[in-house]
Amino acid sequence: MANLKEIRGRISSISSTMQITRAMKMVSAAKLKKAQDAIVMLRPYSEKLQEIIQNVNSSSDPDQISVYAQKREVKRILFIAVTSNRGLAGAFNSSVIKELNRQFENNSQYEVEVLTIGKKVYDAVRKTRKVFSNESPVFDSLKFEKVANISESVMSRFVEGKFDEVYLIYNKFINAATQEVITEQLLPISMAETEKEEGQTETDYIFEPNRNEILDNLIPKSIKTQVFKAVLDSVASEHGARMTAMHKATDNAQALKNDLVIFYNKARQAAITNEILEIVSGAEALKNS
Numbered sequence: 001m002a003n004l005k006e007i008r009g010r011i012s013s014i015s016s017t018m019q020i021t022r023a024m025k026m027v028s029a030a031k032l033k034k035a036q037d038a039i040v041m042l043r044p045y046s047e048k049l050q051e052i053i054q055n056v057n058s059s060s061d062p063d064q065i066s067v068y069a070q071k072r073e074v075k076r077i078l079f080i081a082v083t084s085n086r087g088l089a090g091a092f093n094s095s096v097i098k099e100l101n102r103q104f105e106n107n108s109q110y111e112v113e114v115l116t117i118g119k120k121v122y123d124a125v126r127k128t129r130k131v132f133s134n135e136s137p138v139f140d141s142l143k144f145e146k147v148a149n150i151s152e153s154v155m156s157r158f159v160e161g162k163f164d165e166v167y168l169i170y171n172k173f174i175n176a177a178t179q180e181v182i183t184e185q186l187l188p189i190s191m192a193e194t195e196k197e198e199g200q201t202e203t204d205y206i207f208e209p210n211r212n213e214i215l216d217n218l219i220p221k222s223i224k225t226q227v228f229k230a231v232l233d234s235v236a237s238e239h240g241a242r243m244t245a246m247h248k249a250t251d252n253a254q255a256l257k258n259d260l261v262i263f264y265n266k267a268r269q270a271a272i273t274n275e276i277l278e279i280v281s282g283a284e285a286l287k288n289s
Helices: 004-058 092-106 119-125 136-141 144-160 211-288
Strands: 076-082 111-117 131-134 165-175 178-187
Touching: 004 165, 004 211, 076 092, 076 119, 076 144, 076 211, 092 111, 092 119, 092 165, 092 178, 092 211, 111 119, 111 136, 111 144, 119 131, 136 144, 144 178, 144 211, 165 211, 178 211
Parallel strands: 076 111, 076 165, 111 131
Antiparallel strands: 165 178
């Protein structure tokens, strides 16, 4: 059984840990609001941009397909995995790493590489998987221009034929307590024609410049926005996951501290009782001698 000094030391250590976890929870809660606002504002823009591309494509010449929409025989695949640079966020990082490893196993017949955004996924796969590039420093100062440069590099490799398909793996932000691991195809983009509802009349638009030129400008912008949206989703999910994890850690530490305090009080009371018994016994012995 631990003595009273050891128990006091454990209680003090748990109290210090609680201060750290509580502070980390408050920091993540403060950062979550800004990250959540950023992704909520970007999502409608990204969705509308893709909708415009689909509408323009549905009325364009089917023989003139964008270079980013050309499908070819799959031989080489690139996965863009997005995690964080820091841990202590529950299953936030491990869920993406687990999904990435599953995709590697499912596509073992192809040449598969990974572009890592986040130190956690890079450290997890750098010795066992073929890493195309590590872009973890993008989180040091997160800006659209930096993510756009990564997207341009991936798009150029796709056009050159180095990769036949490109996928994004990231945590989609649902709310502060819920994040969903998403695997979505980035390249080649889906250019399926939009189905017309019954009774809907076909509208003929006048395009300036022409349709193909509009698509050539919108598609790269849509791809860059899609990657940036995935990174912002991951940032918001990270803060939500860390806030939840630190809240649970604080509660667990408080429960453990309470148990130790009760155990300490009982041990202290038993020690005092033993000391009183020894004094009384000694006094009785002297009285009877």
